[in-house]
Amino acid sequence: MELKISLLVLCCILPAISSQLRVGFYSQTCPQAEAIVRSVVQNRFKTDRSITAALLRLHFHDCFVRGCDASVLIDSTPTSSSEKEAGPNFSVRGYDLIDEIKKQVEAACPSTVSCSDVVALATRDSVALAGGPTYSIPTGRRDGLISDAAEVDLPGPSLNIEDALPFFTPKGMNLNDMVALLGAHTIGITHCSFIGDRLNNFEGTGQPDSSMDPALVSRLARVCQAAGGSTDPPIFLDQNTSFVLDNEFYSQVIKKRGILQIDANLGAHRPSAPIVAKFASNGDLFKQNFVNAMLKMANVEVLVGNAGEIRKNCRVFNPKSTTSKSGPFKTPPGKSPSKPPKKSPPVKAPVTPPKKSPPRKAPSTPPKKPPPVKIPVTPPKKSPPRKAPVTPPKKSPPRKAPSTPPKKSSGKKPIPPRKKKSGSKKRRQSKKAGQPNN
Ligand code: HEM
DSSP: OHHHHHHHIIIIIHHHHOSSOBTTTTTTTOTTHHHHHHHHHHHHHHHOTTHHHHHHHHHHHHHTTTSSSSGGGOOOBTTBOOGGGSGGGTTOOOHHHHHHHHHHHHHHSTTTSOHHHHHHHHHHHHHHHTTOOOOOOOBOOBBOSOOOGGGOOOOOTTOOHHHHHHHHGGGTOOHHHHHHHHGGGGSOEEEHHHHHHHHHOGGGSSSOOTTSOHHHHHHHHHHHHHTTTSOOOEEESSSSSTTOOSSHHHHHHHTTOOSSHHHHHHHHSTTTHHHHHHHHHOHHHHHHHHHHHHHHHHTTTOBOTTSSBOOSBTTBOOTTTOSSTTOOOOOOTTOOOSSOOOOOOOOOOOSSOOOOOOOOSSOSOOOSSOOOOOOOSBOOTTOOOOSSOOOOOSSOOBOOSOSSOOOOOOSSSOOOOOOOOTTOOOBOOOOOTTOOOO
């Protein structure tokens, strides 16, 4: 089946969606690039299976703001707030892995492989490691010269499908693509503060969301309440096969066990429900559609040719290439950039309104040691046998600020709200992997 997917991708999908990127772009200039990426991702995956989820979300948040140009990787400076500072990006993780890959790629082929390609390749490799499809991905992206927190406009978890779809259609994706991409929620975590309203005061009713399995509501409510407000516990998005990139997410949705409101809505919304049903019943079909949609996403508004730059450090624009948010593209005289700077899109329904966080004092250098990875607190009742350790970090990764203001609770048993830790690097205290919570 994997071969079939690869053939389908090579023959039919790639040429249709990308005329400027190409598979094997670095075969002459840096033949070892893809092997380096694969090897670093493989090593990380051995100790941290959650890295696939981290990369998928990072890639999504990069591509949906200014296209896949690695703008999400840029650190803020004392004079500008980068995308990382925007509410929807507060819990995005995986930056340290990109730094690690980039360091090795730069050592092998200086100033050749873009950070945006590193993200796309690393995500692709991590998907395969998590049991997802294997596929070829075109490369040749270049890195953007602008990263502005105010431009971050990403769909929030409480949107319904009708309101979420307009985030996808301008990027060349249809409902089927969106449903397939949301299949990424078959791995990874959310936090109690994103679902508190579903657990105890859905839409101001004072009751849990009746569209969620009551047994799951009780279990999650216990986990979230146990934290007592001091932490914001992570919750697996797929309560069954939490680390496997499979079609189980859709079965969970059908069983009313979707965790985020948008996930639950996938199964309830008339146009998306049949797509959910077909993906739930046919894992291969899901994988094909997932690859197709991932390739579309990885192709959104890419910079090619002489546009942008090849960053040396993914967290910092190259010296001289830009000095301001609206700095010029590095395009030789006589040539026009492949993609002009965009205007900020109108804010529709972000996870939180972009906030200008205080600028960081010490920007830009990648940490020498990657920060430890956060661990999900709530193991699903039926998680698959774990071959590798579930990444037991000693400390949780830095948490700067809340992603979403919690909705009003009924007052009976409030789920602890997220606390804003603006500008601080306070770490979330997570429970250890495998710790039972019920
Ligand atoms: C309407 C679209 C989407 C919405 C509203 C949405 C919302 C969210 C939210 C609220 C979280 C939890 C964040 C947290 O608790 O810190 C999350 C996690 C995640 N999302 Fe989405 N998402 C969407 C689309 C996507 C897409 C297109 C992908 C990738 C293809 C994706 C991949 C993930 C992954 C893998 C996680 C887990 C991250 C982790 O474990 O760190 N999501 N999403």
